[in-house]
Each structure stands twice: as C-alpha cells, then as structure tokens.
Amino acid sequence: MATTAAPSLYDEDTPRGFAFALTAYLLWGFLPIYMKAVSHIPALEVVAHRVVWSVPIAAVVLILLGRTQDIRAAFKSPRTLGMAFITAALITVNWSIYVWSIAAGRAVETALGYYINPLFSVLLGAILLKESLDGRQKTAIALAAVAVGLLALESGGLPWVSVGLALSWGFYAFCKKSLPVGPNQGFFLEVLMLTPPALAYIAYTELNGTGHFGDTGSTDILLLMGCGVVTAVPLMIYANGAKLLRLSTIGIMQYIAPTMIFFIAVFVFKEPFGPYKLAAFVLIWIALAIYTSSLLRSRKARQAAAAAAAASG
Numbered sequence: 001m002a003t004t005a006a007p008s009l010y011d012e013d014t015p016r017g018f019a020f021a022l023t024a025y026l027l028w029g030f031l032p033i034y035m036k037a038v039s040h041i042p043a044l045e046v047v048a049h050r051v052v053w054s055v056p057i058a059a060v061v062l063i064l065l066g067r068t069q070d071i072r073a074a075f076k077s078p079r080t081l082g083m084a085f086i087t088a089a090l091i092t093v094n095w096s097i098y099v100w101s102i103a104a105g106r107a108v109e110t111a112l113g114y115y116i117n118p119l120f121s122v123l124l125g126a127i128l129l130k131e132s133l134d135g136r137q138k139t140a141i142a143l144a145a146v147a148v149g150l151l152a153l154e155s156g157g158l159p160w161v162s163v164g165l166a167l168s169w170g171f172y173a174f175c176k177k178s179l180p181v182g183p184n185q186g187f188f189l190e191v192l193m194l195t196p197p198a199l200a201y202i203a204y205t206e207l208n209g210t211g212h213f214g215d216t217g218s219t220d221i222l223l224l225m226g227c228g229v230v231t232a233v234p235l236m237i238y239a240n241g242a243k244l245l246r247l248s249t250i251g252i253m254q255y256i257a258p259t260m261i262f263f264i265a266v267f268v269f270k271e272p273f274g275p276y277k278l279a280a281f282v283l284i285w286i287a288l289a290i291y292t293s294s295l296l297r298s299r300k301a302r303q304a305a306a307a308a309a310a311a312s313g
Contacts, residue, residue: 017244021253024238027230029260032102032110034230036269038223039103041212045205046227047095048198049213051191053228058188061236070185071192080189083179087172088190094168095231101161107265108277112151113165114258115284118251119144119291120170128174136294143287147280154276183239187232251295255288 038046062068074080101110119141125131133141151159179186205211212220242250262281265271 013246013249014244017241020237020241021245024234025253025256027234028257031230032107032261032264035099035102043096043100046099048201049224050095050227050231051194051198053225054191054232055195057228057232058191061184062188067185070181074181074189080180084189084193087175087179088193090168090172091190097164105271106161107261107269108271109159109161111258111262111265113162116144116166117169120166124170124174134294136290140287140291143283147283150276150280184236187235252292
C-alpha cells in the first residue's frame with residue numbers, strides 16, 4: 001500500500017490523475033477482504049507469492065511503457081542497487097506485518113497504522129531533513145502520540161502493528177525518494193531483487209509439505225497467483241496518478257484507504273472496538289483534520305505567492 005504523497009509534476013489536478021489515484025486507493029481499501037481470503041495461509045508464504053507474481057505484471061507494464069532500459073541502467077549502478085535493496089527490505093517488513101495483522105483479526109490496528117503514517121512522515125522529514133514544522137503539524141503529531149499511548153495502555157504494551165506499519169512505510173517512502181528511477185521501475189527492481197529468496201521459501205514450503213501451492217487445491221493456487229495482481233496493479237495505477245495531481249490533493253486522498261479498512265474491520269470482520277480504541281481513533285481523526293488544514297493553508301500561501309509573483313512580473 002502507498003499512502004505517502006509522491007512528487008507531482010503538476011500544479012493543477014487533472015481528471016485523469018484523480019481517476020487513477022481514486023482507483024488505487026479504493027483497491028487498497030478493499031485489499032483486507034482479499035487478504036482475509038488467504039488468512040489460512042502463513043503470512044510469509046503469502047508475501048513470497050506477492051513478490052513472485054508481481055514480477056511478470058510489473059515487467060509487462062515496463063515493456064508497454066518502453067522503460068526497460070532504466071532497469072538495465074540500474075543494474076550498472078551500485079548505489080541504485082543498494083538503495084533498492086533497502087527499500088525492498090522495508091516493503092517486505094510492511095507487507096509481512098499487514099498480511100499477518102489481517103489474518104490475526106487486527107485490521108483495526110492496520111487502519112490506525114496507515115492513519116498515523118502521514119504524520120510520521122512529517123516527523124521523519126523534520127528529524128532527518130531538518131524540515132520546519134508549524135504549530136498545527138506539531139499539535140497533530142502530539143495527538144497521534146497520545147493515541148498510540150492510549151492503545152499501549154489498553155494492550156499493556158506498544159501497539160506494534162500500528163507502529164510497525166507506520167515506521168516501515170514511512171522509512172520506505174523516505175528511502176524511495178533517493179532511488180534514482182521512476183516508481184514503476186523502482187517497484188519492478190524491488191520485487192525482482194526479492195524473487196530469489198521468495199522462490200527459495202516457496203520451494204522450501206512445498207518440499208516439506210507445508211506449502212499451499214498445489215496439494216491444498218486449485219482455489220489456493222488461484223488466490224496466491226492473484227496476490228501479484230492485488231499487489232502490483234494498485235501500486236502502478238497510483239504511481240501514474242500521483243504524477244498528475246498536486247501534493248495536497250494526494251495528501252487528502254490518502255485517507256480513503258485506511259477509512260475503508262477501518263469500516264471493513266469493524267462492520268465486516270466484526271473486530272472488537274472498545275472505548276480505548278474509540279478514543280485513539282477520535283484523537284487521530286482530529287490530528288489528521290489539523291494536519292490537513294495545515295496542508296491546505298500551505299497550498300493557499302503558495303498560490304498567493306505565485307499570483308503575486310506573476311502580477312509583479
């Protein structure tokens with residue numbers, strides 16, 4: 001899943017970009033239903049199949065776009081390969097936590113993790129890139145910290161699913177910015193690098209009789225092959241949509257997926273949702289409202305500055 005705003009080449013939103021991004025977020029929103037269908041399969045096996053079956057889809061997309069030369073160039077760059085290895089490791093951690101949490105009946109915590117993610121990305125930018133935070137952003141981050149504290153109080157420990165998803169995706173998005181290839185090429189490079197260990201793990205499970213790609217029936221085979229579709233397709237749709245939208249638009253749209261996950265968790269999966277979780281989510285929603293207002297205010301300030309510059313020119 002991709003909930004962090006990507007660089008946009010456009011100062012105005014385009015209908016095509018909005019359609020792409022909305023489609024991607026809706027697909028991510030419904031993803032827990034698919035992951036619940038494979039919940040009887042160990043998370044690592046599901047992740048391995050997500051990797052393997054994403055490769056041909058990503059390859060076809062690059063061939064159609066005529067960008068295969070970027071991959072050849074990447075293999076000649078040790079720096080690019082090193083960064084791709086880091087992002088591949090981070091996305092593996094993120095996928096593993098996500099798949100396990102859905103199977104374990106903790107989709108509510110998954111939703112919270114992806115709600116926290118944009119706030120964590122802002123904090124990460126402030127710490128690592130020395131980006132300045134305004135008062136609203138600081139307030140939003142503080143409220144998110146209180147929400148995490150409430151969940152820790154309820155569970156008697158750190159809500160590691162929510163924190164793990166936010167941390168792994170936040171660092172993934174941060175490192176992804178340093179990957180000197182496009183998002184589609186980067187995704188292909190990541191899954192290609194992960195394919196050897198993924199294939200080795202699949203072979204191991206099949207040889208020791210614990211695998212689900214064969215002996216457990218055709219339904220499991222189709223579901224595991226479909227993991228590539230539900231992984232690669234929304235990511236690549238999003239990558240193309242993000243280029244055609246403003247950052248502020250993407251920043252607001254990224255709440256679509258965790259909101260859908262939240263409603264699916266509570267009303268479809270019937271996961272417990274007690275007073276502590278309710279209080280935590282209320283705090284997060286308030287924090288996101290404050291963060292969004294800061295985002296919109298910054299956008300208006302930039303527009304005003306651009307208009308003033310144009311008028312004076």
